[in-house]
Amino acid sequence: MKWKQILLVVGISALTSITSVWLYGKYANSRATSFTQSTDGKTPANYAGFFNAAPGAEITDFTKASQAAVPAVVHIKTKTPAKKITNQLPRNRGGMFDDFFDQFFNYPQVQPEQRASGSGVLISDDGYIVTNNHVISDGGTGVAEEINVTLNNKKTYKAKVIGKDPSSDIAVLKIDGTGFPYLVYGNSDNVKLGQWVLAIGYPLTLETTVTAGIVSAKGRSIGVNGRQSQTPIESFIQTDAAVNQGNSGGALITTDGQLIGINSAIYAPTGTYAGYSFAIPVNLAKKIVNDLIKFGDVKRPYLGIMSDSRNVNATDGAYVGTVAPDGAAAAAGLKKGDVIKKINEIPISSWSELQGTIASLNAGEKISIQYKREGKDYSTSATLKADQGNYGNIAANSLGELLGAELENADKKVTQRNDAEGGIRVKRILKGGPLSRTRMQEEFIITSINGVPVTTIEELSRAIASTRGENLNLEGFYDGYEGLYRYPVMLAQEEE
Template structure:
């Protein structure tokens, strides 16, 4: 009898170990997947009923019920000494819902609100860059009323997209769609937290795609002017380089202040865009809203997880959209396509044989009629990816295979957060991290480590000249192997001094003591 009992216990323990080992394997495998692959795996194991909608009698109840739990309320806090509204008219500020007092210092911390979309059950959330930029503290309120502090994983001012994360599991998330399939005239829903209200759903149609409003470029230019003026330098217009990428989905679904970072979904409840801005003379809804296409959002979010920054590949050309007036000016008959007016020396396009005066008509066999279309599709790709460009020269159509090159242009400077909790200190570092590979750890002779992949202007790392590429092995005496480890270790910061141990790519070990306040 004892023997049987022992056998049963042994079998039971063996089963538990097997299940635990399988779960660990699944977790590791999932950590290497893109967000779209993670969702596909989830739905393969958790089949869901298809959401339907009738064109003759639109019914969005299923879509709204499926999406609303995955759209969250974001609350941000700013320092008392920070000055907002330094520019004559900050469009993002108006849309986001910041108070309209201008040109004055705040004596009390300022709070603002926006929206975000959960895209994975373990707490990753996409929102707008302008929702969390400059924030000292970011909090997320879920639909079940829980309020959790969020960590900024990455921000991309070029597209106005940011990725943040909360420590939670089993969360409802919004199913990722395909923005390439979006059709003008199809029904869409906008879900968010406008004007201080609770979760709100509005309906409309897609009124245009590939739309450029100039809002991101304008914000980048105003930020550039402020930074130059703070340095005592008078900026010149021709010195400014815009990296903005705008190819918005335009909708007439009602969007207002606070909808920033919320979801634009189709009638099947699939995320097709992140609401970003509106066209309005007053700052309130006037008929047109604009969302960043989800296919671009997916790429940016995946880059933050995989590389710690957005990997951008370049064709290496400057161009201008053709129209009858410009064609007449050039003395050519073509009125459609993109006229190449410059080619970067030793760039990808030049190496593929493209020259000044060529007219680009297609990308991977899809017609290209606007600069917004080309920029958005190329931004989804990474250095080393190949694209087929179709172009016209001397009236004849030709094809070229272009291998995109690394974007080595100066990045838009970003500012980071400030204050006390581990998450706040993490954000204040102004850095991005990815786990060091086993090969890199072996090369450096260390057993733990994260690689610094981003150093943002005005963060602690920038101020104390911590360089990209540094492998950090310990924070406050604790070994670190992930961004989460870094944040956890920051909770033991003593007397406002962060102790960092690292190894440069070449060189001996370094010890850094970085004060939280400086």
Template sequence: MKRLGLFFIALLSAIVGGGVALGIYLNFFTTQGQSNFQNTNQPFVQTGFGNPDPLNPTLSPQNLSFVEAAKKATPAVVHIQTFGNPALMSNRQQDSMEDLFRDFFGQQSPNRNRNKNEVRMGSGSGVIIEKNGYIVTNNHVVENATRIDVVMNNQKSYTAELIGTDPSTDLAVLKIEADEELMPVQFGNSDNLQVGEWVLAIGNPFDLTSTVTAGIVSAKARNINILRRQDGLGVEAFIQTDAAVNPGNSGGALVNVNGQLVGINTAIASQTGSFAGYSFAVPTAIVKKVYTDLKKHGIVQRGLLGVQIRDVTADLSKELDLSVVRGVYVAGVTENSGAIEAGLEKGDVIIEVDDVQVNTSAQLQERIARKRPGDKVEVVYLRNGKERNTNVELKNRLGTTTLITNEAGKMMNIESLGIEIQNISPEMATKIGTTGVKIVSIDDGKFKEAQVPEGFVITHIDKEKVDTSADVIEFLEGKTGGVLIEGFHPTGRRGFFAIAM
């Protein structure tokens, strides 16, 4: 009996010990290591992340899928095909365009149509912004085009009207009259984008319509010096991504994982013209402002701070004995500008605009590019190492705070130059073989002193192409020294004038 009792005690101890061991295993090993031990017969393991919470787009739950974002945004992306008159593109323009936009995408080598008077200039993409047919694309996609065709996601085609362009940001606005219900994109906030966040690029690369690629935001406020302009007004504060884009994507949508527009794809970094790892998009913070201005005024109402700037680098800080290695150095201040009136001086270092830190020229340009003449911005700057702040009222190129209109057929008066100008009609552009601006009247001023006649059509200023009245303002206002004006007399004869500014 004693031996039988010992046997049962040993058996009971073994059962209890086994139960405890099994409980520990189930609670501490299988729970924490479940994904490593279950479904061992399957050769693949999910490693993705899911669509983020709309209220917190930086979260990344399990099972990432771009399906809903693509479904939501793709119908708003259109295919743009451009055609033009060969006479509108001189050899010089073609050469410069190939050089300037070799890393852009959308401008391809011209191919002649059956109509010898028409050239297929290229193709690109666009994004429907409003149900009534307004579309945003890149300026270089539609530049010099005499006809712009828009092909919808359902293959329906419409001829578009060019509402306005802004070479400074490489954006343009089109309008179509559609006989169907359009699906506009929903705007997102590019300011909320963070480096490492997922984004989709949607467009028509190589004429492959409605193509979607994915990548992450690699950097923000990137300046790649592709919008080279003599007036220094090119605004480059691109969103850099590694989403694959190629020729034809230009003007297409960059959207977040909620299908909201956060940028317009504009350029790629490439030695071959095809995707090599990085692409660049204009952020919607700038797109919305440019779109609104072009739609309402036909010209971008650009508010200028009135300073010449440089990034504060370690070398510049050492060279100029600055107290910091951050911010934007003021290399000069423009006369009659808002900056000089607000007390900014050469040698100041701007570190904040409207409570947002600015450490590069691109960041400063992006903040100011959102504003219009008459708007005020709070600027925090350093002078001799001490922090100061001031409010600057932004002005336009004319040195005033008034808004400028540039609608077709309307005249623009430039009092400081004594001229009244007007965009020429498409019929006249076809007749003389180029776009330009007509001088409607001349009063006392530099043009009258140079004996420029009324009716003269300006086509180039210092070899820079003139398309609209806004170009005349940008190229001439604030200019000093001699300026070469090229164009056509009312008789059709070419003319050249040297004007002392």
């Protein structure tokens, strides 16, 4: 009997357990919310063409491009001799202490000899070289007194400066000789995100160095060219190829050896490479180089518009602010508030991309423009002009609205009396505007913004647009008062 009872208990327990497990499984399945992707053979639209590559495709080869490009990238060394400098402090006009202050504060001091090095790219067999303006600079607005170029084969040549363009940070050098290796131009408009690229140069005084990375972004503006120009042009190709000091002026090439950029800047909060580098697109560099060789300076084309300062960082197109009545854009029918989306079928997603695209063209060239106005798509054509147009009171009103003030170009007698080349007079400060939140007083004469000199309303407007941020430092003077005054200004931003 005992065995029968035991077997009965075991059987009942087993049956109960099986039943419980089955019921729980059924309940759990009814509650499941798992996600399963579609298996109907369709792929998302963003993967179009992604799986079309033949199986077993070759691994990207960097060796051929490196071997072809390295001989055409040169090492540039500059020397600027010692020179006397002064602090250039404002003088007290007619004060009894003029001589005393001149003796102790404006007394000439000696700036020691400066040596620097960078890279460059041969672009012709007769010795033309493209590099950065800051590579051959004397530290100011001039060029180094001595510039030597060393090729990959260790031969050294004296270089002559053909021309320079601080706005784009491009300079052209020439060395005597023929039969030099050189790089073939590519097309930077065809560069794609994620594309492999190689950076070649002479970093940290090392010999020729090749690094690899991908294109991280296009049309980048980082505000670096504003340090050397009142009219900076920035539309960089951003990569993660390692670039350091000394790489400036070197080549950014594709894996088939074509030149697509001139390495110009790094993102370096610590002073050395921190993951991002920036190159000038070759289509822009090519136009600048051709002008410098042919004319000695750059023949800039203009569309005749200024950016909408409140939307200068937008990434869905280039927002039009002020339109010059006699400019190319006005003749084409563009108005304030329009958003430019394409130029010659080239997509435009930001103001910096528009700048770079227009700057790579020539005055007199006819372009197609696609833009949005109040949500609707439009297209037109324009002929670029050799001058930017006359903005007159339109720029003053637009800029005044942004800063909260009535502005006008300063009287020449006032600027000359204060040893200034020009300036912008703050005629009236409006209540509630950005300037009203500073200690600035009416009749202030603005002469620089963030350290960049400005002499007219048009220059001030372009300088503000190039800051690409909210913080401004306006510097200037008051007629009849000694010294310079500086006011930090926070621009009010519209909510998106």
